[in-house]
Amino acid sequence: MKLINLVGTRPQFIKAAALSRQLKLHPSIQEIIVHTGQHFDKNMSDVFFDEMMIPNPKYNLEVNSLSHGAMTGRMIEKIEEVLLLEKPDVLLVYGDTNSTLAGALAAKKLNIKVAHIEAGLRSFNMQMPEEINRILTDRISDVLFCPTDTALKNLQAEGYENFDCTIVKNGDVMMDVALFYAKISSQKSKIIEQLNCNEFVLATIHRPENTDDVESLKNIVSAFNTIAQKINLVLPLHPRTKAIIDKNKIDTFFKIIEPVGYFDMLELLKNCKLVVTDSGGLQKEAFYFHKHCITIRKQTEWLELLSGGFSCLVDSKSEDIINAYEKMENKKSDFNIDYFGNGNASEIVVNTLLKF
Numbered sequence: 001m002k003l004i005n006l007v008g009t010r011p012q013f014i015k016a017a018a019l020s021r022q023l024k025l026h027p028s029i030q031e032i033i034v035h036t037g038q039h040f041d042k043n044m045s046d047v048f049f050d051e052m053m054i055p056n057p058k059y060n061l062e063v064n065s066l067s068h069g070a071m072t073g074r075m076i077e078k079i080e081e082v083l084l085l086e087k088p089d090v091l092l093v094y095g096d097t098n099s100t101l102a103g104a105l106a107a108k109k110l111n112i113k114v115a116h117i118e119a120g121l122r123s124f125n126m127q128m129p130e131e132i133n134r135i136l137t138d139r140i141s142d143v144l145f146c147p148t149d150t151a152l153k154n155l156q157a158e159g160y161e162n163f164d165c166t167i168v169k170n171g172d173v174m175m176d177v178a179l180f181y182a183k184i185s186s187q188k189s190k191i192i193e194q195l196n197c198n199e200f201v202l203a204t205i206h207r208p209e210n211t212d213d214v215e216s217l218k219n220i221v222s223a224f225n226t227i228a229q230k231i232n233l234v235l236p237l238h239p240r241t242k243a244i245i246d247k248n249k250i251d252t253f254f255k256i257i258e259p260v261g262y263f264d265m266l267e268l269l270k271n272c273k274l275v276v277t278d279s280g281g282l283q284k285e286a287f288y289f290h291k292h293c294i295t296i297r298k299q300t301e302w303l304e305l306l307s308g309g310f311s312c313l314v315d316s317k318s319e320d321i322i323n324a325y326e327k328m329e330n331k332k333s334d335f336n337i338d339y340f341g342n343g344n345a346s347e348i349v350v351n352t353l354l355k356f
């Protein structure tokens with residue numbers, strides 16, 4: 001079987017690492033990595049390939065930094081060229097980015113099977129580009145791999161059982177990688193030594209709804225400035241957010257660092273007091289490392305984290321974020337709940353594809 005593993009953004013490299021490790025165990029599968037180029041800085045892309053020994057992409061399409069239409073359109077065109085040349089049996093896509101949708105559309109129109117990892121997630125907010133990408137990708141995928149019961153129920157509610165597709169609940173492939181690399185990250189990373197602070201809050205911010213509206217971003221930064229008077233706050237800064245902070249000269253009085261590689265991130269997660277984020281992936285990783293999470297979003301796709309009290313949603317208002325911090329800082333919870341599978345999500349994907 002010839003399989004194209006399509007990636008483009010930071011979390012997709014991490015998810016693809018989980019799949020690549022499994023695919024290598026099956027000599028009957030030929031894996032080709034295609035990188036759309038959506039993320040391209042060394043510490044947003046190469047670092048993950050190097051650290052997790054993901055095979056080098058055979059193609060890098062170098063499509064990035066464009067409007068949604070231009071980016072998706074150019075990706076479709078370039079992915080189609082690769083698909084026509086390589087003629088794979090299956091295209092594997094992850095999540096909800098422009099790279100995901102472009103890949104699914106290009107493959108489906110060539111009658112190449114599409115397997116979607118992280119299918120069925122919904123925020124029910126059609127203002128989010130990710131919601132549009134994931135709904136359209138789900139609808140044209142042949143195999144839909146759901147990370148949670150909620151994702152499975154969402155597909156059932158939308159009538160997917162009547163569609164010509166296979167639905168499998170496999171768990172979260174990010175859990176597979178997190179558990180695997182957490183065993184070695186402390187030997188590979190020096191970030192905790194370098195930061196030289198005992199106690200800290202780990203923050204990340206990159207969603208357009210929080211960054212592209214300057215008032216929202218100023219409110220978030222102001223809350224971080226207040227929290228940082230009490231405890232160190234460390235923020236590996238996404239290039240989207242950096243550009244807007246710099247352009248608007250927003251004052252920051254906490255520790256800003258460059259985006260970090262995965263080993264550093266795992267060490268930050270293990271050692272932090274709690275997580276404040278709008279990242280999809282980080283909400284779950286906080287849970288994997290038994291940390292509470294304040295999620296600066298109006299909705300989340302990971303409802304189980306909310307109902308279990310592991311995460312809370314807050315708007316981008318300074319006082320709401322500060323209040324949430326005060327509520328969460330000393331909270332105790334039992335994190336031993338199996339919401340996201342058993343760390344064998346990628347094995348289930350590969351075994352399903354082999355039967356296909």
Ligand code: UD1
Pocket residue numbers: 009010011038039040041042044045064065066096097098099129130206208239240280
């Ligand atoms: C994209 C995904 C989002 C995902 C995120 C993961 C879409 C619509 N959005 O958002 O779902 O959560 O990736 O991080 O696909 N940039 C750099 N260097 C890089 C990468 C980006 O400078 O290595 C800049 C780009 O030039 C652009 C901005 O950051 O100006 C945003 O990048 P883009 O890929 O469009 O969206 P993300 O916000 O990263």
Ligand code: UDP
Pocket residue numbers: 010011014204206236237258259260261262265266278279280281282285
């Ligand atoms: N991540 C990382 N370095 C960073 C920030 C994030 O390795 O500086 C990892 C993080 O641990 C998670 C993934 O990138 O595995 C999430 O990426 P991001 O927040 O950009 O995207 P999202 O999950 O929101 O789509």
